[in-house]
Amino acid sequence: MSNPSLLILAGDGIGPEVMAEVKRIIDWFGARRDLTFDVTEGLVGGCSYDAHGTPLTDAVMAQAQEADAVLLGAVGGPKYDKLDFSVKPERGLLRLRKEMDLFSNLRPAQCFDALADFSSMKRDVVAGLDIMIVRELTSGIYFGEPRGVFKEGNERVGINTQRYTESEIARVARSAFELARKRDNRLCSMEKANVMESGILWRDVVQEVHDAEYPDVELSHMYADAGAMQLTRWPKQFDVIVTDNLFGDILSDLAAMLTGSLGMLPSASLGAPMANGRPKALYEPVHGSAPDIAGKGIANPIACILSFAMALRYSFDKGDEATRVEKAVEKVLADGVRTADLMQSGDGTPATTSQVGDAILAALDASL
Structure with missing residues (x-):
């Protein structure tokens, strides 16, 4: 071979x-x-x-x-x-x-123990931290159409479109569930279902994939802004987090700085x-x-x-x-x-x- x-x-x-x-x-x-x-x-x-x-x-x-x-x-x-x-x-x-x-x-x-003091957070908050963020990477607002800067009346307007299909959400959800099974068997899905229709679909599809294929994995849902707050309050409550392209970009950089x-x-x-x-x-x-x-x-x-x-x-x-x-x-x-x-x-x-x-x-x- x-x-x-x-x-x-x-x-x-x-x-x-x-x-x-x-x-x-x-x-x-x-x-x-x-x-x-x-x-x-x-x-x-x-x-x-x-x-x-x-x-x-x-x-x-x-x-x-x-x-x-x-x-x-x-x-x-x-x-x-x-x-x-x-x-x-x-x-x-x-x-x-x-x-x-x-x-x-x-x-x-x-967060390696030897570097716990390099984080801006208290040692007991980050020492031993080991979480994984799964970010959808090829769709969402970074790729949706229409997009661009256009003239509208007397001023310019910038447009980006948040767009997800069921299949796009389902495949990244499966990836996160599989990963959770190899870790602590817990997955938290983050979106903004309270204000975004794409978030409503995201939550629905992740729940459907869980119920049909991964009922053994502990699933929770959280609004992305609340997730950011909880990542800085007590990050060790999480195991695997799955989220969309935009929120994943932001939340993974936030989590990165927990490590110092x-x-x-x-x-x-x-x-x-x-x-x-x-x-x-x-x-x-x-x-x-x-x-x-x-x-x-x-x-x-x-x-x-x-x-x-x-x-x-x-x-x-x-x-x-x-x-x-x-x-x-x-x-x-x-x-x-x-x-x-x-x-x-x-x-x-x-x-x-x-x-x-x-x-x-x-x-x-x-x-x-």
Whole structure:
């Protein structure tokens, strides 16, 4: 049998630096765990625009469609701010999500004990936090029509349309229910059914999917604004949260800051199963391209490494190996090997990007 395939799209800014550490982890698995991947690389974002005049070429898009999983670093930077909207670096990422039909975005918010004091919340509120937000990613207000800025009488009007079909809601609900079954078997669905018809449909369909297919999962419903309040009041009340594209964008960023650092957070975007049974999948850190520190060797690679751990778990059914990576990261943090974004005054000298990679590899060796 052939090895599973990975397409690496390092992208812009700190993307190549953090992805370099992921590639070292991938090589470690090949050398020490007999888990070898066929790795190819391509361009996305600003670097693709510089080389080809487009943020994503058709050839790389075709590679992404064929790969068992795509690992992406980051896209964008101020160099590209004045480009036409149609060729901005972010359009490459959006094209990947749309054409691969990656409708289920998984955003974990996990607070490692060693970093509990970095959150703006009290330690007892966030220590041990481990929740998952499932965001619908390919429909809703970001894609609905009509949209645009139009002239209406003597003034301009901006229009975006919130639109969901039953099938779009049902498939992301199933994704969230399946995930809940593998965790604490609890799912909270969030919408605005009190003021939005799309929210009424969302709540109805999620309940119908639960009643017909997942009666064993504990389901609750909550208005999204109340959910934001509860995430800051007592986030550990939640296990899995499922919500639409707009609210998911907002709530997952809110949950990210409970952990104290965007540099720690991975994500997965999953689609329908391919012929081999694996889902279409793209994995990426939540942090951006951080152009202000690009090229300095000080970027935090952990979110990108944890994104690879998510690929091990969700694309390759290697949950034990994913846990191995996560525990190695936890040990390194507890030992105090951290980049500057994870340090406080008096903590000593920050580690470089590669030094964090060295420490994680050493922890992986020690796990054998």
